[in-house]
Amino acid sequence: MNAIERLAEKFKAFPGIGPRQAKRFVYFLLAKNSSFLDEFAELLREVKDAVARCQSCCRFFVRTSPEGSRCPTCADLERNTSTLMVVEKEVDFETIERSGAYRGRYFILGGTLPPLEKEPDRRIRARELEALVKARAKEGSLKEIIFALSATVEGDHTRRFLESRLRPLTEPAGVALSTLGRGLSTGLELEYSDAETLKNALANRK
Amino acid sequence: MNAIERLAEKFKAFPGIGPRQAKRFVYFLLAKNSSFLDEFAELLREVKDAVARCQSCCRFFVRTSPEGSRCPTCADLERNTSTLMVVEKEVDFETIERSGAYRGRYFILGGTLPPLEKEPDRRIRARELEALVKARAKEGSLKEIIFALSATVEGDHTRRFLESRLRPLTEPAGVALSTLGRGLSTGLELEYSDAETLKNALANRK
Amino acid sequence: MNAIERLAEKFKAFPGIGPRQAKRFVYFLLAKNSSFLDEFAELLREVKDAVARCQSCCRFFVRTSPEGSRCPTCADLERNTSTLMVVEKEVDFETIERSGAYRGRYFILGGTLPPLEKEPDRRIRARELEALVKARAKEGSLKEIIFALSATVEGDHTRRFLESRLRPLTEPAGVALSTLGRGLSTGLELEYSDAETLKNALANRK
Amino acid sequence: MNAIERLAEKFKAFPGIGPRQAKRFVYFLLAKNSSFLDEFAELLREVKDAVARCQSCCRFFVRTSPEGSRCPTCADLERNTSTLMVVEKEVDFETIERSGAYRGRYFILGGTLPPLEKEPDRRIRARELEALVKARAKEGSLKEIIFALSATVEGDHTRRFLESRLRPLTEPAGVALSTLGRGLSTGLELEYSDAETLKNALANRK
Numbered sequence: 116m117n118a119i120e121r122l123a124e125k126f127k128a129f130p131g132i133g134p135r136q137a138k139r140f141v142y143f144l145l146a147k148n149s150s151f152l153d154e155f156a157e158l159l160r161e162v163k164d165a166v167a168r169c170q171s172c173c174r175f176f177v178r179t180s181p182e183g184s185r186c187p188t189c190a191d192l193e194r195n196t197s198t199l200m201v202v203e204k205e206v207d208f209e210t211i212e213r214s215g216a217y218r219g220r221y222f223i224l225g226g227t228l229p230p231l232e233k234e235p236d237r238r239i240r241a242r243e244l245e246a247l248v249k250a251r252a253k254e255g256s257l258k259e260i261i262f263a264l265s266a267t268v269e270g271d272h273t274r275r276f277l278e279s280r281l282r283p284l285t286e287p288a289g290v291a292l293s294t295l296g297r298g299l300s301t302g303l304e305l306e307y308s309d310a311e312t313l314k315n316a317l318a319n320r321k
Numbered sequence: 322m323n324a325i326e327r328l329a330e331k332f333k334a335f336p337g338i339g340p341r342q343a344k345r346f347v348y349f350l351l352a353k354n355s356s357f358l359d360e361f362a363e364l365l366r367e368v369k370d371a372v373a374r375c376q377s378c379c380r381f382f383v384r385t386s387p388e389g390s391r392c393p394t395c396a397d398l399e400r401n402t403s404t405l406m407v408v409e410k411e412v413d414f415e416t417i418e419r420s421g422a423y424r425g426r427y428f429i430l431g432g433t434l435p436p437l438e439k440e441p442d443r444r445i446r447a448r449e450l451e452a453l454v455k456a457r458a459k460e461g462s463l464k465e466i467i468f469a470l471s472a473t474v475e476g477d478h479t480r481r482f483l484e485s486r487l488r489p490l491t492e493p494a495g496v497a498l499s500t501l502g503r504g505l506s507t508g509l510e511l512e513y514s515d516a517e518t519l520k521n522a523l524a525n526r527k
Numbered sequence: 528m529n530a531i532e533r534l535a536e537k538f539k540a541f542p543g544i545g546p547r548q549a550k551r552f553v554y555f556l557l558a559k560n561s562s563f564l565d566e567f568a569e570l571l572r573e574v575k576d577a578v579a580r581c582q583s584c585c586r587f588f589v590r591t592s593p594e595g596s597r598c599p600t601c602a603d604l605e606r607n608t609s610t611l612m613v614v615e616k617e618v619d620f621e622t623i624e625r626s627g628a629y630r631g632r633y634f635i636l637g638g639t640l641p642p643l644e645k646e647p648d649r650r651i652r653a654r655e656l657e658a659l660v661k662a663r664a665k666e667g668s669l670k671e672i673i674f675a676l677s678a679t680v681e682g683d684h685t686r687r688f689l690e691s692r693l694r695p696l697t698e699p700a701g702v703a704l705s706t707l708g709r710g711l712s713t714g715l716e717l718e719y720s721d722a723e724t725l726k727n728a729l730a731n732r733k
Numbered sequence: 734m735n736a737i738e739r740l741a742e743k744f745k746a747f748p749g750i751g752p753r754q755a756k757r758f759v760y761f762l763l764a765k766n767s768s769f770l771d772e773f774a775e776l777l778r779e780v781k782d783a784v785a786r787c788q789s790c791c792r793f794f795v796r797t798s799p800e801g802s803r804c805p806t807c808a809d810l811e812r813n814t815s816t817l818m819v820v821e822k823e824v825d826f827e828t829i830e831r832s833g834a835y836r837g838r839y840f841i842l843g844g845t846l847p848p849l850e851k852e853p854d855r856r857i858r859a860r861e862l863e864a865l866v867k868a869r870a871k872e873g874s875l876k877e878i879i880f881a882l883s884a885t886v887e888g889d890h891t892r893r894f895l896e897s898r899l900r901p902l903t904e905p906a907g908v909a910l911s912t913l914g915r916g917l918s919t920g921l922e923l924e925y926s927d928a929e930t931l932k933n934a935l936a937n938r939k
Binding site for chain 4: 614615616618619622623625626627628629673675676677678679682705706707708709710711712713714715716717718720721722723724725726727728729730731732733
């Protein structure tokens with residue numbers, strides 16, 4: 116493979132990118148002037164150095180001081196420490212932050228669990244979550260863990276797996292486990308709602 | 322216009338049918354043998370005679386006796402009469418019945434209200450609903466009216482309009498007004514949830 | 528099944544209509560006033576009486592006199608009788624007429640042939656086409672038969688089947704067999720063209 | 734903007750990438766191990782050095798020797814030099830090569846011309862094409878220039894613009910100008926064909 120093909124291969128590994136678009140990316144870059152490419156390559160190196168994984172929530176964050184090991188959200192003293200919201204990935208964290216609906220702490224799971232996964236700990240950060248919950252439960256400030264996963268088969272399976280892993284820690288400590296409410300989401304027409312959503316929407320009526 | 326064009330015109334009035342599909346319907350019918358067409362025309366007459374609008378919930382239903390004026394759901398004595406669910410249209414009623422989530426009574430509104438509608442009573446059966454609520458409140462069995470409308474701008478507007486129309490009747494009678502719960506609907510990924518849905522999902526967590 | 532369900536069943540037989548839209552059609556009709564339904568049923572009967580199949584091109588047409596047995600296109604003396612265009616269905620005929628590209632005669636095949644069809648004569652009007660070609664070849668006016676079928680596997684298969692059926696008639700009579708040209712169709716981007724289309728587009732360049 | 738946001742900005746400039754997918758790319762890269770990122774940055778530098786623009790057809794190609802200034806296609810002595818195919822972009826060149834339909838030379842235009850473009854020479858390599866045609870016409874080997882542009886308004890406009898620019902050079906030299914043939918493209922159903930395509934398909938029948 117020549118350099119064009121090898122770069123296209125790299126782009127094919129990107130989420131949602133097929134062979135045609137990978138090629139288009141290569142030609143797009145080739146058509147750019149040299150400084151765009153240099154900046155881009157530079158930024159790739161820079162981002163790796165500038166970014167660290169938060170020791171508490173496991174989220175990627177841009178370090179502001181060399182010794183910082185917790186992200187701004189975990190370091191923010193005004194955040195409510197009584198709730199811990201478990202999300203799948205960084206983009207979900209950003210979606211919730213943008214909504215302004217939540218002011219507590221987070222944990223980034225790093226994935227979801229397919230129903231028949233043999234080695235769950237290689238897929239999601241279940242052990243890291245256990246350790247965090249153990250520590251936070253000991254401190255006594257944690258009151259509730261909120262599972263904010265997608266309303267999909269895999270999201271539900273992941274939640275049930277985590278509930279059974281965490282319950283031995285949370286029950287003695289009086290920490291509640293909760294899940295985002297189900298119901299009609301914005302824009303959904305009643306006619307196209309499934310039975311599960313209707314049952315939940317009816318149970319959650321107010 | 323000749324007969325083919327006039328029949329195509331009729332089909333163009335059907336919901337979701339454009340000129341091309343309307344024509345396709347006509348040729349589909351022409352290619353069928355005579356008995357299909359006769360049966361079809363016969364069924365069209367029959368359905369009009371066989372079907373009545375329920376005097377209580379305003380739903381179309383197939384009459385089983387000539388004098389029946391209430392649909393089987395409204396006539397069903399095992400149905401819970403303490404709740405009345407307001408839906409937009411027949412298909413919504415069927416969706417909810419199929420889900421098995423609800424065992425109370427219904428009211429078919431016949432449409433929704435666009436935000437700036439000047440003559441709401443020509444669009445939806447608000448007056449019929451008022452009359453029904455008045456009668457049911459007097460009997461004393463009605464405890465709750467559930468608005469089961471789509472989670473859309475028009476659905477929300479319609480619900481607020483009806484709430485303000487009904488409150489003078491329901492408040493003195495101690496009848497509650499409620500709305501289907503909002504939250505993540507089945508299949509929704511967190512990443513694609515809007516702020517409104519997330520807020521509701523968080524408030525409805527359990 | 529009651530009358531509503533039976534009418535919905537009929538609509539489900541319509542091309543492209545699923546169970547949900549079939550139900551929507553029924554409720555649409557029920558909500559219409561009586562005269563719409565009467566007109567509709569009347570039109571269904573009328574169209575069957577008013578429409579005949581042309582004895583020459585097999586197309587449905589609206590009879591203008593009781594004894595007319597040929598459609599206006601076949602009866603039009605200004606039409607060029609030296610070419611006969613074979614199309615799949617009425618809607619294709621209309622598409623070509625609307626384009627204004629063709630002023631000759633037509634034949635409506637009534638379908639296409641799936642590759643492994645055992646009884647081709649039950650699927651398409653191959654025998655009727657043979658009879659017409661035989662008669663027209665005898666008259667001596669016919670010079671060319673143009674296959675105007677879809678550029679699909681089934682369209683191509685149908686064309687090859689008809690070519691081998693017709694050749695014994697057309698070759699002795701000096702009637703040419705032709706097919707619509709392949710190439711880039713309007714709106715097609717080069718990047719999304721398949722090899723077959725490109726080869727044809729290149730061969731047909733001008 | 735921090736490093737994550739700046740890298741996301743870069744990805745937003747890529748063809749077809751919105752803000753959400755740009756972010757997803759950044760987190761995808763952050764989750765990869767260090768060596769993936771290093772390889773990727775390295776490849777970006779390498780590709781720029783390894784790739785040159787062909788002095789003849791203006792295509793990007795991977796240099797095999799330091800002094801090579803013509804791409805393998807232009808340097809290939811077995812290629813037919815009597816035809817020159819003008820395409821919009823590299824991906825179109827690849828599509829045609831993959832089809833195996835063409836064995837002549839190419840010219841990469843670098844874009845198409847919107848109908849009201851004031852400065853056409855900043856959008857497409859019209860001047861470079863003129864220079865090439867002039868040189869090739871002088872040599873005497875060039876017989877035909879084939880415009881292989883998309884069958885779109887912009888493609889047609891670009892072709893007409895180039896025809897009028899090139900004619901003063903090609904007419905005296907006896908070089909023909911041609912365009913890919915129009916007609917039914919593979920998979921197109923007759924019913925969905927536009928008038929233009931039908932006219933061309935009929936004219937190109939065979």
